[in-house]
Amino acid sequence: MNAIWLFMRKNYRVLLLVVAVSAVLWSFKPKFNNDDPEKDKILLDLITYVIEKGHYDPAAMDDNFSKGVYGNFIDALDPSKRFFLESDIKEFKQYELQVDDMLRNRDLTFFNLVYERVQKRMNEAKVIYRALNDKPFDFNTSESINIDSDKIAFAKNYNELKNRWRLQIKLSTLASLVDKQKIEQDKKAKDASYAVKTTAQLEKESRESAIKNLDEYFDFVSDLDRNDWFEVYVNAIVTQFDPHTFYFAPEEKEKFDISMSGKLEGIGARLQKKNDNTEISELISGGPAWRSKELEPGDVILKVAQGSNEPVEVTGMRLDDVVKKIKGPKGTEVRLTVRKVDGDVKVIKIIRDVVEIEETYAKSTVIEKNGKKFGLIYLPKFYIDFENDNNRDAAKDVEAEVLKLKKAGVEGIVMDLRDNGGGSLKTVVDITGLFIDEGPIVQVKSFGGKKDVLADHNPKVQWDGPLVILQNNFSASASEIFAAAIQDYKRGIVLGSKQSYGKGTVQTVIDLNQFKFPGQSNFGDFGALKTTTQKFYRINGGSTQLEGVTSDIPIPDRYTYIGFGERDEKKALQWDKIDAAPYRTSKSILNFESVVTNSQKRISENNQFKLIDENAKWINDRKDESLVNLNIDKFIAEQKNIEESTKKFKEITKYKNLLQIRNLPGELELMKKDADFSRKRKDWYEAISKDAYIDEAINVLGDIKSPLLANKPIPSKKPKLLVKS
Template sequence: MNNIIQFMKRNYKVLLVIVALSVALWSFIPKEKESDPEKDKLLIELLTFVIEKGHYNPATIDDAFSKGVYKDYLNALDPSKRFFLQSDIDEFAQYELRIDDFIREKDLTFFDLTYARLMKRMDESKSYYKDALANPFDYKKDESFNTDYETMPYSKNVQELKERWRLQLKLSALSSLVEKQKLEEDKIKNKDAVKKSEPKTFEQLEKETRESTLNSLNDNFNFIADLDREDWFSVYVNAIASRFDPHTAYMAPSEKERFDVSMSGKLEGIGARLQKKGDFTEISELISGGPAWRGKQLESGDMVLKVAQGDAEPVDVVGMRLDDVVKKIKGPKGTEVRLTVKKTDGTIKVITIIRDEVEIEETYVKSSVVEKDGFKYGVIYLPKFYIDFEDQNSRDAGKDVAIEVERLKKEGVQGIVMDVRDNGGGSLKTVVDIAGLFIEQGPIVQIKSAAGKKEVLYDRDSKVQWDGPLVIMINEFSASASEILAAAIQDYKRGVIIGSKQSYGKGTVQNVIDLNQFVRGSTYGDLGALKTTTQKFYRINGGSTQLEGVKSDIAIPDKYSYLKMGERDIDNAMPWDKIDPADYKTWDKQNNFDLAISESKSRMKNNAQMKLIDENAKWLDERNKENVYSLNIDKFKAEQKALEEKSKKYKSIVDYKNAFEFKSLPYEIESMNNDTVLKEKRDRWHESLSKDIYIEEAIHILNDLQSENKKGLSTKVKKDKLVKS
């Protein structure tokens, strides 16, 4: 099975909640299907069996393990502590040290109890928020609300819980109200706008904020209502799986499908993104290049009323779960689907679409060119190390980056920036292929299995596709495969690593294991898959990237510099260690490598904008620790005004503009003539690059690495002057 590297998890507790709530949008299990306790027991048995046999270093399932599952699971069910009462927690607490026994015995007592209680408390809470929003809030009353949910105790009784709901909703409404008042004040300042519409009164705005808050909560609870027992059981199973390490996780069948799409960057369907609007399914976006986009009949804002397969009778999808609508619209390449849609003008239209393979353009690599001091440079942005495990002939990150390098060479670039900021990882194979583009041949990464066996993955191709100046850009969210690439380039001294003080710090490898292979003739349907940590990877110098990540050659401050967001901040992350180094030879064709680093550090030290960014990062860290908000409108406004005044100091950070103009390559410019969506996306990207101080510094570094080229350019300039004279 192919090794893959999971997208990083910034905060596991938050992600569990997101997983729980997003099931309503994605799960393909019909609501009316009743859950089978025997299937649940089988799932737990398979989960623990596969993890204990295949995990790199499986945790002992004991009382300590039980406490971890207990804590994570309850945090996932009720992260803001507005459903469970303290009496519920007291009742649950008797099982805190028994979950390990329940796992071994396949006992569902704890899950059944918590699930039933959660459903009861959620149902009760509907009246809490409706009552709280039924009448105007008293914004002159001097009260406050603390949003530090982690240390907040559970409510002692229903009355206290209702009060918590009221305060939380008041804070939400107050924030919206103040924003609405600002808009009205702007209308008064703009006399022309006042003529068109009179400013709204405080009473009108106050009512609007309560109504919008109510509608938002109703939508949320409608999503939750779509969840069934099996969905919540997945949350429980994941609380167990993740205690082995943060990257071990159970994937329900639909989750596995999304994972495959994420890794390959493509799917088969019509190429449209859908969203729920009440009982209706709305087309929110057409994917550029997809069959729906090519057909030019379906549009954003269209409401899907019915779906028919080919010549079959259409099925009414109004009121149907979004998941089930998606499942009906998706289908194999070459098949026909007919959508009955209500257009934005109210007309009803039947649109026939032939499904096709859809490439999600945002997944794939892209590049741009920029000039400085007579030199042309290339910027390659890689959002993830994608691959299609089912089709080796399909495009993947390794092949695509090689193509982009060739295109940039054809444009005559004299340096390349490889941007893997926010890239959470992907395929090990592709990162080896990409690193191999920049070195002659040699080891790229070392892998160690649970049994202690070491494997070294090599680039065995002596061809160097790019031997010129190279800069790799990383940040705190560059993880896994991104760290392998940066580490290899750094160890070979092949290029300069710039970015955050260190990358994310995920030095483990996961395998996705199909659980269905262990059960023959199962009557339970698709059991999903388990992603479990099977190996650790190490740099060619022997050190692990686990926890420590890759330290930049040139550390540049950013707004996340002081926030706890890396692997090292997760309580059950695997430890750092090291093994023997591999046999490799550093790159010796970049004479002024150390000088370029020194020059960059000198620029950073004296750069006022960088100092401001660092100061802003410290301020954001301080703000992150402040959790108490006044619910008195005058005090709240005063607090917000003070924050706005303080933030003005940092406004120049977002208004910053570098001196460079970024352009697409010729092949892409030709495509954009017929694809306005692609043009808009590239224009937005180039605009963001033009405001990016980090890209600016990367280009400066490439310029500093141009020692030999600069000599040649200088000679050429002198000759040109002689000819002219």
């Protein structure tokens, strides 16, 4: 989310940690190739056509639109203002009000100019920063750097640009040097005979590390070609219509489909690029590579062969191209020539299969407190397989988890939707139906004013007992539909951040290849456009757009005083209201007011939440501080002041609740068979044991008086205790 990134950019401590790469974050160095610009022109025609015909509320393509595209594109190229000169911006400026006309005329002059210039400036930047490795920095001089690029202008000339790079790398080196000095002091304290490295030695190590980080980043972005960069330009255009309209190049569309379905066909290994090599970074639990037990993290892929065909060298190849060669249909064979961690070279045969990315899916556990058992369901997104309705989706999985929890004899359920950015509209309707009788779930309004009411038509209720929805600032879209429906029906209690993200729009992914523009058939796949086609409304008529869902019980979090969400997005659609749908509230909670009052009292008296709120105020107070002193004594003094101020906030991470986490039937056996699954589950359970929000959600469940309890058989066997804290 852009809002998260803006906050991160202004957070002093975070920036110090990532300063080595922040200088070029989101900058690209694409390579020139012989692509026919005619394809780019057809792509712009396609996108313009689809938006004009299908977008919910298309913006006028006028001078204001043109200024927005211009600003978006320049910022995407050089957000840290360490590439372009003031003279470049003056040259670009002549096109600021012409982009809209250029789009109509299929004119790529502005794109070509900026693209070629950033190529030139990035090559120059390489020369600049590498030259800075020649001599040590002097940290006794009085210098400072402003780390908020919004507060600085583009460099007036080449010398000023060189100095900007020098200050950036000096800061990166200084931060590393101070950390290394602390490590040396700790080693000396533990071993009096230890020979502490000199400041000069540590400075050299830190400076070389800063340069190496930049080298690795530039090597990474050098893999991007003109098509990748044109995709950035296209998205600078389409996001002028709203922040959720987005163009997917063919490869990106495939990644989007995988993220929504949680599955792919391949070997089940995550890859990363290291210099010219492609390295295995992780094996996906249960996948073919994991099952073969021959590949392991750290292995370097040298060649790829399809079955018995000749192997192809992949050293130096783009990561996306290597991935394409390794992925393939279920049942086919791929042969990887790999250099093992121990240096041995080996050919490994793997039969591709469907790989399920387990962390994408819903999961649940039983929690005991005060002698009562409750269920927790964590849903990371509302996933679905668009290609096959019979495959796994969030609604089927949540229903299965509910049935497991009922069988375990729980007295209430927490649905944890924190950080859930949404997903399929269909699955959210189906999931809400698990908790209510028949009735409307959400209202959807299309372009032109037509309104549809999406409803649950199944009278069966899978869970009619106490229910709590746990949300935060990052709960968006489908998460908000679910929370709003539960809140409007008074079926459960919404607990968490003051309000959710506030995304009240629906997007449709449109395949651009279905249209037949002149010349289109000559250029292969054009990808897809995700565009806003509808707005959704609560059954009470109000939109969640901008306002989100207000928690019945708000709890402090570290972002309480930092404004972000849909309301802080440029070009976001506005809030409005329509007529309510006919619905009846449930009688699920007999003591709603007292439950809220009791929870608010606990929260106000809870030292953990007091500390979290104090930390949030501290973050807000410091968010605009962007000047960093590069004198080592002053830098260390500032660091000590910050550490002293934040020392008490470290207690937040030491919190432990009194929840007892118990395994569901069959889980222990699976954990014994699958070490990776076991590790991930134990990590989740450990996180739960430190989570004050889940603790309070369980307290709320225990307070709810419900006229109906879910039918629950007495469990034949008490689940084994896994974690007790």
